[in-house]
Amino acid sequence: MGLAGLLTPVTIWLGLFFLIPLLLILAYSFGTSNVYGGITLGFNPGNYLRVFDPLYLEIIGRTFVIAAINTLICLALGYPLAYFIVFKGRRWRNVLILLVMVPFWTSLLIRAYAWVVILSGNGIANKALQFFGVTDEPLDLIFTTQAVMMGMVYSYLPFMVLPLYAALEKFDTRLKEAAQDLGASRWHTFWRVTFPLSMPGVIAGSILVFIPSAGEFVIPDLLGGSRTVMTGNLIQNQFLQARDWAFGSALSVMLAVLLLGAIMFYIRRVGTDKLEGM
Template identity: 85%
Template sequence: MRGQKSGWSLGLAGLLAPVTLWLGLFFLVPLLLILAYSFGTSGVYGGITLGFNPSNYLKVFDPLYLEIVVRTFVIAAINTLICLLLGYPLAYFIAFKGGRWKTILILMVMVPFWTSFLIRAYAWVVILNGNGVANKTLQFLGITDGPVNLIFTPGAVTLGMAYAYLPFMILPLYAALEKFDPRLKEAAQDLGASKWHTFWRITFPLSMPGVIAGSILVFIPSAGEFVIPNLLGGSRTVLIGNLVQQQFLQARDWAFGSALAMMLAALLLAAILFYVRHVGTDKLEGV
């Protein structure tokens, strides 16, 4: 309370010093470092010369890489849409029909959310592989005669991603719907609106902050995903994430890899600015 104007005091500085040091040194500085590297030039033997070389960013327009970039955004967009279509009914159900089970129902969404990401992707390897549960079921139902190739396809990658990111969509949707005053719905219906009409004119627009937050939380990490395409995809489903991994671990073209990573970070920044503009707060659902 002493430094009235800026609000700073010795105690406050002490409380904030550790986080500033840790996130400054191990979050911000590394990001600035790859920003600098993204404008550098990779040497033949893996070294890097700093400078101002925009060619790493222009490389993205090389047809070879452009195909990967476009594919990544298409898959991430489809995944976001699937998560929205699956997540909305469940969030709606918990918020309006959950009653006294609400807490347990939302906890049941959070448990997969916190369960190891790798294992949840691996589960689909077990299900989709050659003679896995999926093929057994298809044959049992008489849809297919023999085992069909399900794994290592774009469809498998999309399915694995929808599974992995669905809780990221449900939680902010639920948070938005839970705040909703049910009297608004009653009012609309008293005034003669049909259920369908009430949903599209009242409920859905009011849940937009959740829809936008959920879409960002699904789209951004899907665009940077590399584990799911590694496990469930083949050579035809290489995504930006795989490309970044290759540049850093195999090709050792760190300048290009940094440029790709910066693009993903820029995408996040754009999404946050979009959220702030349309929802009007500067915070995103993080848990």
């Protein structure tokens, strides 16, 4: 089959239904929304200037803080787990990694719902707290930043573990032995040999967690309250309730640019050479 034949379908599909829509919101982001929900195209930087309103800046700042904390927590929890599965899992290794895959493949919505039930007024979390005497009255656990964080870590942990597993699985254990033969302690061996060699997994996992959590709107929608609005909720609101498509487009363009910029910066910082094994 010729090259042109192979590439035509993808060019048409992604061109029409991915690239053009993106260019369209870029154009809309400089337009002006009119009262009937329509848009007048032009060059109006006003939508981007509105982003600097402290109200919106706070939401955007919160989005990136939550996504960054989520990435760090997932890395801190996911790395030891991936390490355990690869090096201590023995004959259970395949089963253990499949058990991480099940939540990975399960609808995020259902997993967020599980936490809605657990954290709500007389849910299990409150029952447990009352049982252990932490509190007498049910606490407001749901609709808080902590609830959003909990849902985020729960949802995205498997996204971190799988690439870490893939990276560690390739690791040649003879390198560890060599380091230890040369007198390095286990701790030293880990930080000087194992961890640096698993860097492609760390990068892939961090990107896989950071991007969707910064664009998240289901988890803050179900588990968060008015004080945990994230950029995703704001965009959804502009398109479906406020019907200010120009401002919504500007927010979307900004989110995409900031996220792609963050990835580039991150990859530069940790070094592109590390990406080679990916």
